Amino acid sequence: MSNKGSAYGKAAGDTDFRKKYDLDEYAAKAKEREAAEKEERKARWEAKMAGKKYYKPMDGTETLTTARNATQDFSKMVGTTSLVPAGAGVGKRGRGAGFYCPDCDLTFKSNLEFISHTNSMQHQRAIGQTGQVRKATAEEVHARIEALWQRQEELKREQVISLKERLEVRKEEEEKEREEKRRKRKEAEEKKRLEKEAAIKVKTEYGDDVRIEGEHDEDDMMAAMGFTGFGTTAKK
Template sequence: ASGTTGGGDTSFRRTFNRDEYLEKAKESDRKRREEGEARAAATAAGKKYFRRAETPPDAKDTSHRTSRVDVSSRVGTSQLVGAGATVGRRGKGAGFYCEACDETYRDSSSLLDHYISKRHLSALGETGKVAVADVSMVRDRLRWLCRLRREQRKDVVVNLDARLEMSRANEEKEREEKRQKRNAKRRKTPGGVGIPTVKIENDGII
């Protein structure tokens, strides 16, 4: 109440950190100044200025795709589209569908153009900038390739041993089949002695 000398408890009032808001004001002034310079440069070049969207702090650099885009497997095939499927680009419809952007493209060329667009890269959480590899990154890549080649060589040796073992098994199987055929022919002859072979001396010599 007015006229009291105690003042009462004022802890419920909102407090402000002057240093924090001073830093925010400086950052806002810096962004405004940079935008003004970019707008003036675009006007001088005869272009229209578009404000660039802010990059998320957890965005990563753009890298190459680890898998190939398969568009040839659908050549000559038919696709069933429901009655409630979308007609425009937004949503899943007839064509090539991008799950990250929830859009459908009519042909593979439009899909590939979309994959390298800024909007698609932003939806994937990428900045659109490619990191320049330094010496340490190149060395790490070469070491990884060496390890991969050694592992592939081990697999080749294992596969070669398996093929040799399979070849031995096939040869043994063929010998067993020939042995069974000889035994079957021998059992069909009187006494089971088989068909005698007559060898004539100087046979075929004139």
């Protein structure tokens, strides 16, 4: 097999398709990373000695801080389960059981702590923002107020439409309920009419002495109690 050529014109060796790594390049990257970590540890220690909080230094690519345009819906997490790595319950660093911030690699045990963290300077620096808000102009303020006013008007119109639709749906449901009651009442009346016609037919064919079911129940009960009649005696 070694004498035959491969599909590429030459025999394939054992290491031809293996990825080759540049050890010098990876050594340089590791040295650079270690130097950066050492510098960060030094800056953290100096900030701690000065009684200040350490923040990631800016590199000039940060943008101004803007308001969040989405709300945090924590109700979706109720009743759910998530897998966490071993030892995740110790400390805040890394992914653990709770609310995880992937930008800062921190986990918080309550939603209030998580929201407070997203508003902190530490998180702002981690997502590439300066923590400073640009001052809006008068035209932008007027445009924002106008947009909010239009939104409120739309919500009012939607509410009116929704109320009208609910009233119409309720009206239809009430009409259906009345129709169902009329149908049941007509069925009951028709059943009584048929039973009455059947009783009259039986009496016509067999005479008045025939006993119809339920017709003489009251007389039979009075006879069983010893009452044969409530006749009166005329005085002489």
